[in-house]
Amino acid sequence: xxxxxxxxxxxxxxxxxxxxxxxxxxxxxxxxxxxxxxxxxxxxxxxxxxxxxxxxxxxxxxxxxxxxxxxxxxxxxxxxxxxxxxxxxxxxxxxxxxxxxxxxxxxxxxxxxxxxxxxxxxxxxxxxxxxxxxxxxxxxxxxxxxxxxxxxxxxxxxxxxxxxxxxxxxxxxxxxxxxxxxxxxxxxxxxxxxxxxxxxxxxxxxxxxxxxxxxxxxxxxxxxxxxxxxxxxxxxxxxxxxxxxxxxxxxxxxxxxxxxxxxxxxxxxxxxxxxxxxxxxxxxxxxxxxxxxxxxxxxxxxxxxxxxxxxxxxxxxxxxxxxxxxxxxxxxxxxxxxxxxxxxxxxxxxxxxxxxxxxxxxxxxxxxxxxxxxxxxxxxxxxxxxxxxxxxxxxxxxxxxxxxxxxxxxxxxxxxxxxxxxxxxxxxxxxxxxxxxxxxxxxxxxxxxxxxxxxxxxxxxxx
Amino acid sequence: xxxxxxxxxxxxxxxxxxxxxxxxxxxxxxxxxxxxxxxxxxxxxxxxxxxxxxxxxxxxxxxxxxxxxxxxxxxxxxxxxxxxxxxxxxxxxxxxxxxxxxxxxxxxxxxxxxxxxxxxxxxxxxxxxxxxxxxxxxxxxxxxxxxxxxxxxxxxxxxxxxxxxxxxxxxxxxxx
Numbered sequence: 001x002x003x004x005x006x007x008x009x010x011x012x013x014x015x016x017x018x019x020x021x022x023x024x025x026x027x028x029x030x031x032x033x034x035x036x037x038x039x040x041x042x043x044x045x046x047x048x049x050x051x052x053x054x055x056x057x058x059x060x061x062x063x064x065x066x067x068x069x070x071x072x073x074x075x076x077x078x079x080x081x082x083x084x085x086x087x088x089x090x091x092x093x094x095x096x097x098x099x100x101x102x103x104x105x106x107x108x109x110x111x112x113x114x115x116x117x118x119x120x121x122x123x124x125x126x127x128x129x130x131x132x133x134x135x136x137x138x139x140x141x142x143x144x145x146x147x148x149x150x151x152x153x154x155x156x157x158x159x160x161x162x163x164x165x166x167x168x169x170x171x172x173x174x175x176x177x178x179x180x181x182x183x184x185x186x187x188x189x190x191x192x193x194x195x196x197x198x199x200x201x202x203x204x205x206x207x208x209x210x211x212x213x214x215x216x217x218x219x220x221x222x223x224x225x226x227x228x229x230x231x232x233x234x235x236x237x238x239x240x241x242x243x244x245x246x247x248x249x250x251x252x253x254x255x256x257x258x259x260x261x262x263x264x265x266x267x268x269x270x271x272x273x274x275x276x277x278x279x280x281x282x283x284x285x286x287x288x289x290x291x292x293x294x295x296x297x298x299x300x301x302x303x304x305x306x307x308x309x310x311x312x313x314x315x316x317x318x319x320x321x322x323x324x325x326x327x328x329x330x331x332x333x334x335x336x337x338x339x340x341x342x343x344x345x346x347x348x349x350x351x352x353x354x355x356x357x358x359x360x361x362x363x364x365x366x367x368x369x370x371x372x373x374x375x376x377x378x379x380x381x382x383x384x385x386x387x388x389x390x391x392x393x394x395x396x397x398x399x400x401x402x403x404x405x406x407x408x409x410x411x412x413x414x415x416x417x418x419x420x421x422x423x424x425x426x427x428x429x430x431x432x433x434x435x436x437x438x439x440x441x442x443x444x445x446x447x448x449x450x451x452x453x454x455x456x457x458x459x460x461x462x463x
Numbered sequence: 464x465x466x467x468x469x470x471x472x473x474x475x476x477x478x479x480x481x482x483x484x485x486x487x488x489x490x491x492x493x494x495x496x497x498x499x500x501x502x503x504x505x506x507x508x509x510x511x512x513x514x515x516x517x518x519x520x521x522x523x524x525x526x527x528x529x530x531x532x533x534x535x536x537x538x539x540x541x542x543x544x545x546x547x548x549x550x551x552x553x554x555x556x557x558x559x560x561x562x563x564x565x566x567x568x569x570x571x572x573x574x575x576x577x578x579x580x581x582x583x584x585x586x587x588x589x590x591x592x593x594x595x596x597x598x599x600x601x602x603x604x605x606x607x608x609x610x611x612x613x614x615x616x617x618x619x620x621x622x623x624x625x626x627x628x629x630x631x632x633x634x635x636x637x638x639x
Binding site for chain 2: 006009010013014017020021024025028089092093096097098099100101102105106109110112113114172175176222223261263264265266269271285287297299301304336338339340341343345361363373375377378
């Protein structure tokens with residue numbers, strides 16, 4: 001072998017190796033690329049489907065609202081309204097699957113939510129009631145017009161997506177890029193470049209031009225507005241004192257409390273953090289309402305060890321805790337234990353009537369049997385001594401209103417809140433059907449069934 | 464000289480073998496599909512299915528498990544009230560017209576939670592996140608009614624300027 005031959009062989013091997021490496025690398029690259037494309041296409045198809053469903057359901061919604069406005073038969077009107085409700089919920093569900101979290105669509109979303117609430121409330125009224133009032137009919141017509149506009153805009157966007165082969169993936173990319181953008185850049189950047197985003201902005205702009213109908217008293221408010229707690233506004237020092245007393249830290253030497261923030265929650269609160277003395281890791285947080293100085297909730301942080309206390313013992317601990325803090329006449333209504341703690345719900349009891357709006361939750365650690373949590377926002381906001389009326393009908397009469405297939409286990413009077421957050425006096429019947437427990441609420445004035453609750457749905461163990 | 468050729472061939476062979484092995488690993492043929500945490504998840508899912516059968520009252524357990532996962536992936540290492548606050552944000556969204564009406568709808572809304580977009584939500588959750596999820600369901604809301612939160616050290620989001628500030632817990636800023 002001479003020097004020349006060796007060089008040639010070396011070169012040959014070199015080329016072969018290079019070829020293998022290049023081929024392998026391109027295989028990996030190609031594979032990665034096609035996997036990525038495939039995943040993107042899947043996501044895109046999902047988005048297309050979700051969008052087409054939004055288009056379809058909003059279109060059907062407009063049609064059903066139109067039918068409801070035209071029909072003279074109450075039954076037909078209610079059928080149309082029930083269908084409209086179904087289409088609205090489906091449209092909302094579809095919207096929630098689109099990558100539009102960075103696009104402002106709040107008017108459109110509010111509209112869908114109002115239509116859902118309106119159509120649901122009216123379709124559930126029962127055939128015994130009267131037809132739509134003039135005011136309700138006027139709202140219905142306004143909503144129909146708005147739905148027709150939305151349907152047209154969406155259909156237009158749908159066809160431009162199909163014709164222009166626009167992709168939702170690009171909308172998603174743009175919105176992620178936009179979300180990561182600094183505010184000053186986002187502002188100067190101005191209009192979005194993506195046609196789909198533009199189309200959605202057009203829809204939203206158009207929707208804001210419609211006046212919002214006055215729904216007062218027609219549909220339940222979307223959220224419970226908590227009233228403010230009566231009483232003078234308290235300062236931070238007062239809040240710290242209240243928090244230290246409530247947690248029992250005022251008796252602990254070396255424990256220091258400080259207000260770490262004043263929070264514009266409902267109701268507004270001073271947040272007190274209590275640092276325990278050296279050697280203890282039981283740090284505490286307490287929210288004390290600014291007006292009235294009531295404890296809304298508290299936590300005492302502590303590692304949870306092995307269980308040594310039974311839930312039944314925990315209930316006694318919780319009761320004593322409430323008694324010591326001036327929560328009188330509290331009745332246990334629910335209990336659940338999880339991950340080494342037990343949360344017990346209590347409602348206020350006034351002359352044997354359970355007042356559900358006034359409830360608190362007390363959490364007891366099952367390792368050392370100490371209270372390490374309290375939640376009482378509802379109680380602190382709603383609690384008062386109510387002028388309770390005598391029930392208009394007897395318990396026996398109310399019982400006649402129950403489904404005869406049920407086995408009644410227990411009954412008592414209670415105050416509950418309806419969808420409009422109005423208080424109602426009811427008979428609560430704890431019933432069983434096929435080994436499942438239900439709570440049935442019969443209005444103590446009218447004898448009508450107000451509500452049926454499946455006891456397990458809430459995940460609470462009933463007591 | 465022939466010694467040099469051998470060395471060259473050896474190097475190339477090693478290279479090709481390494482590349483091939485790496486290829487197989489990344490395509491999941493050697494170690495399976497990120498098997499370690501998948502196996503763990505399967506165990507957990509089986510556990511939940513058993514709970515479901517034993518106690519029909521636990522029908523919300525999938526949603527609940529999801530909540531705990533999000534809390535764990537988003538707020539692991541935060542103070543306990545910060546974990547409960549993340550759970551409360553999920554529940555506050557449920558009641559709000561601008562968000563889907565189910566827990567899984569809220570959680571899987573595209574780009575709603577970083578942990579879902581990145582896949583961290585599928586790692587086994589820390590134990591305290593289950594307690595935090597339960598507490599959020601029982602009514603605790605340390606977020607003060609927040610609908611959004613973000614970590615200012617990780618992202619500067621333009622929408623932050625359009626939302627009203629409520630409070631900061633640990634690393635998270637909560638907004639409405």
